Amino acid sequence: MKTALQMSLAAAASLSVFTATAAHAHVSVSGPAFAGATHEATFGVGHGCDGADTYRVKVQIPAGVTSVRPLDSTFGKAVLEKNAEGNVTAVVWTKPLADVLPADTNYYKLALRFKVPDAPFTTLYFPTTQTCRSEAGVETTVAWSDTSGEHGSHDADAGTPATSPAPSLFILPARSPGWNKYTVNQHVHDLSVFNDALIVWAGKAAYSANPATQSLITTEPDTEVLSEIHPGTEIWVKY
Structure with a gap:
């Protein structure tokens, strides 16, 4: 050199300075995460649905994510959904009916802790279902589940915006101060991950x-x- x-x-x-990034979605997730490490992710719910307050949020857990431990929130308590093997497949936070607001005025944070797969330079997607409830009791559901298109430009379809993007978390390789040698097995379009x-x-x-x-x-x-x-x-x- x-x-x-x-x-x-x-x-x-x-x-x-290390800068954490979040997916640009109506439901975002804090990141990036490091391969094989424990990560505490915060999901941000930016707004409700057509003026109605958010009532329930269901976050699906992608394959390979283990040791999932959610945090209860001022929004509501967290409930785990598991498959037949006992693996956590989703986390659901539900607001008590008495706490549902008459209008869409609040921003919510929901957090969980988990073990990140040892798969550097890949993206984890967390398809999320947001349910809102109007003052009249009418419920509306929005699915943030699109895993195609632009999610920080790390995927193969970078440049085409996703219509209802799922919250996504990019996995960085473990590192130490100084020089680190990696073999990248994925196509990385956006070098901002470095x-x-x-x-x-x-x-x-x-x-x-x-x-x-x-x-x-x-x-x-x-x-x-x-x-x-x-x-x-x-x-x-x-x-």
Whole structure:
């Protein structure tokens, strides 16, 4: 690595800040998560349905997610749904009828803790059903279940917005300070998943979220700008 890039990395190291992202959906989830680690996810319910308050939220748990432990909320108590093998398949929070508001005025947070699958560079989808209840007692259901289209541009259909996107959580690989070597088995379109890294190298191509470092990459001889990562690519990432 050239001296100019080394100097830039040293300067960027003191400014590196990890930023958690959330899916851009009406029901969002905090992330990203790290492969094989325990993650506490917060699901945010931004609004109700056509002016009616949210009454119930059911979050489906994707395969591979284990050790699910929900938190009771001021919204309501959490109830687990399990399959015949005893695996948690969904978590349901229901607001007491007496607490349902006459209008859609509140934002709600619902949290659960779970073990993340050891599947870095993949996306977990949590299809969610939101039920609202009007002041007259009429219930409306909205399914946030679309797992196609744009969910942070990490999936194969990046660029096509999902109509009713399911909350999604991108899985990052485990890392340690310094250089980390990974083999990426998924197609990564959006390199913003490395925004907390100092630099990413794949062969002769490099990427950095730091503007000064990225500028050096574009002018460095025999160095290409890394814009996406193809399956089977070996990369080096410095954190």
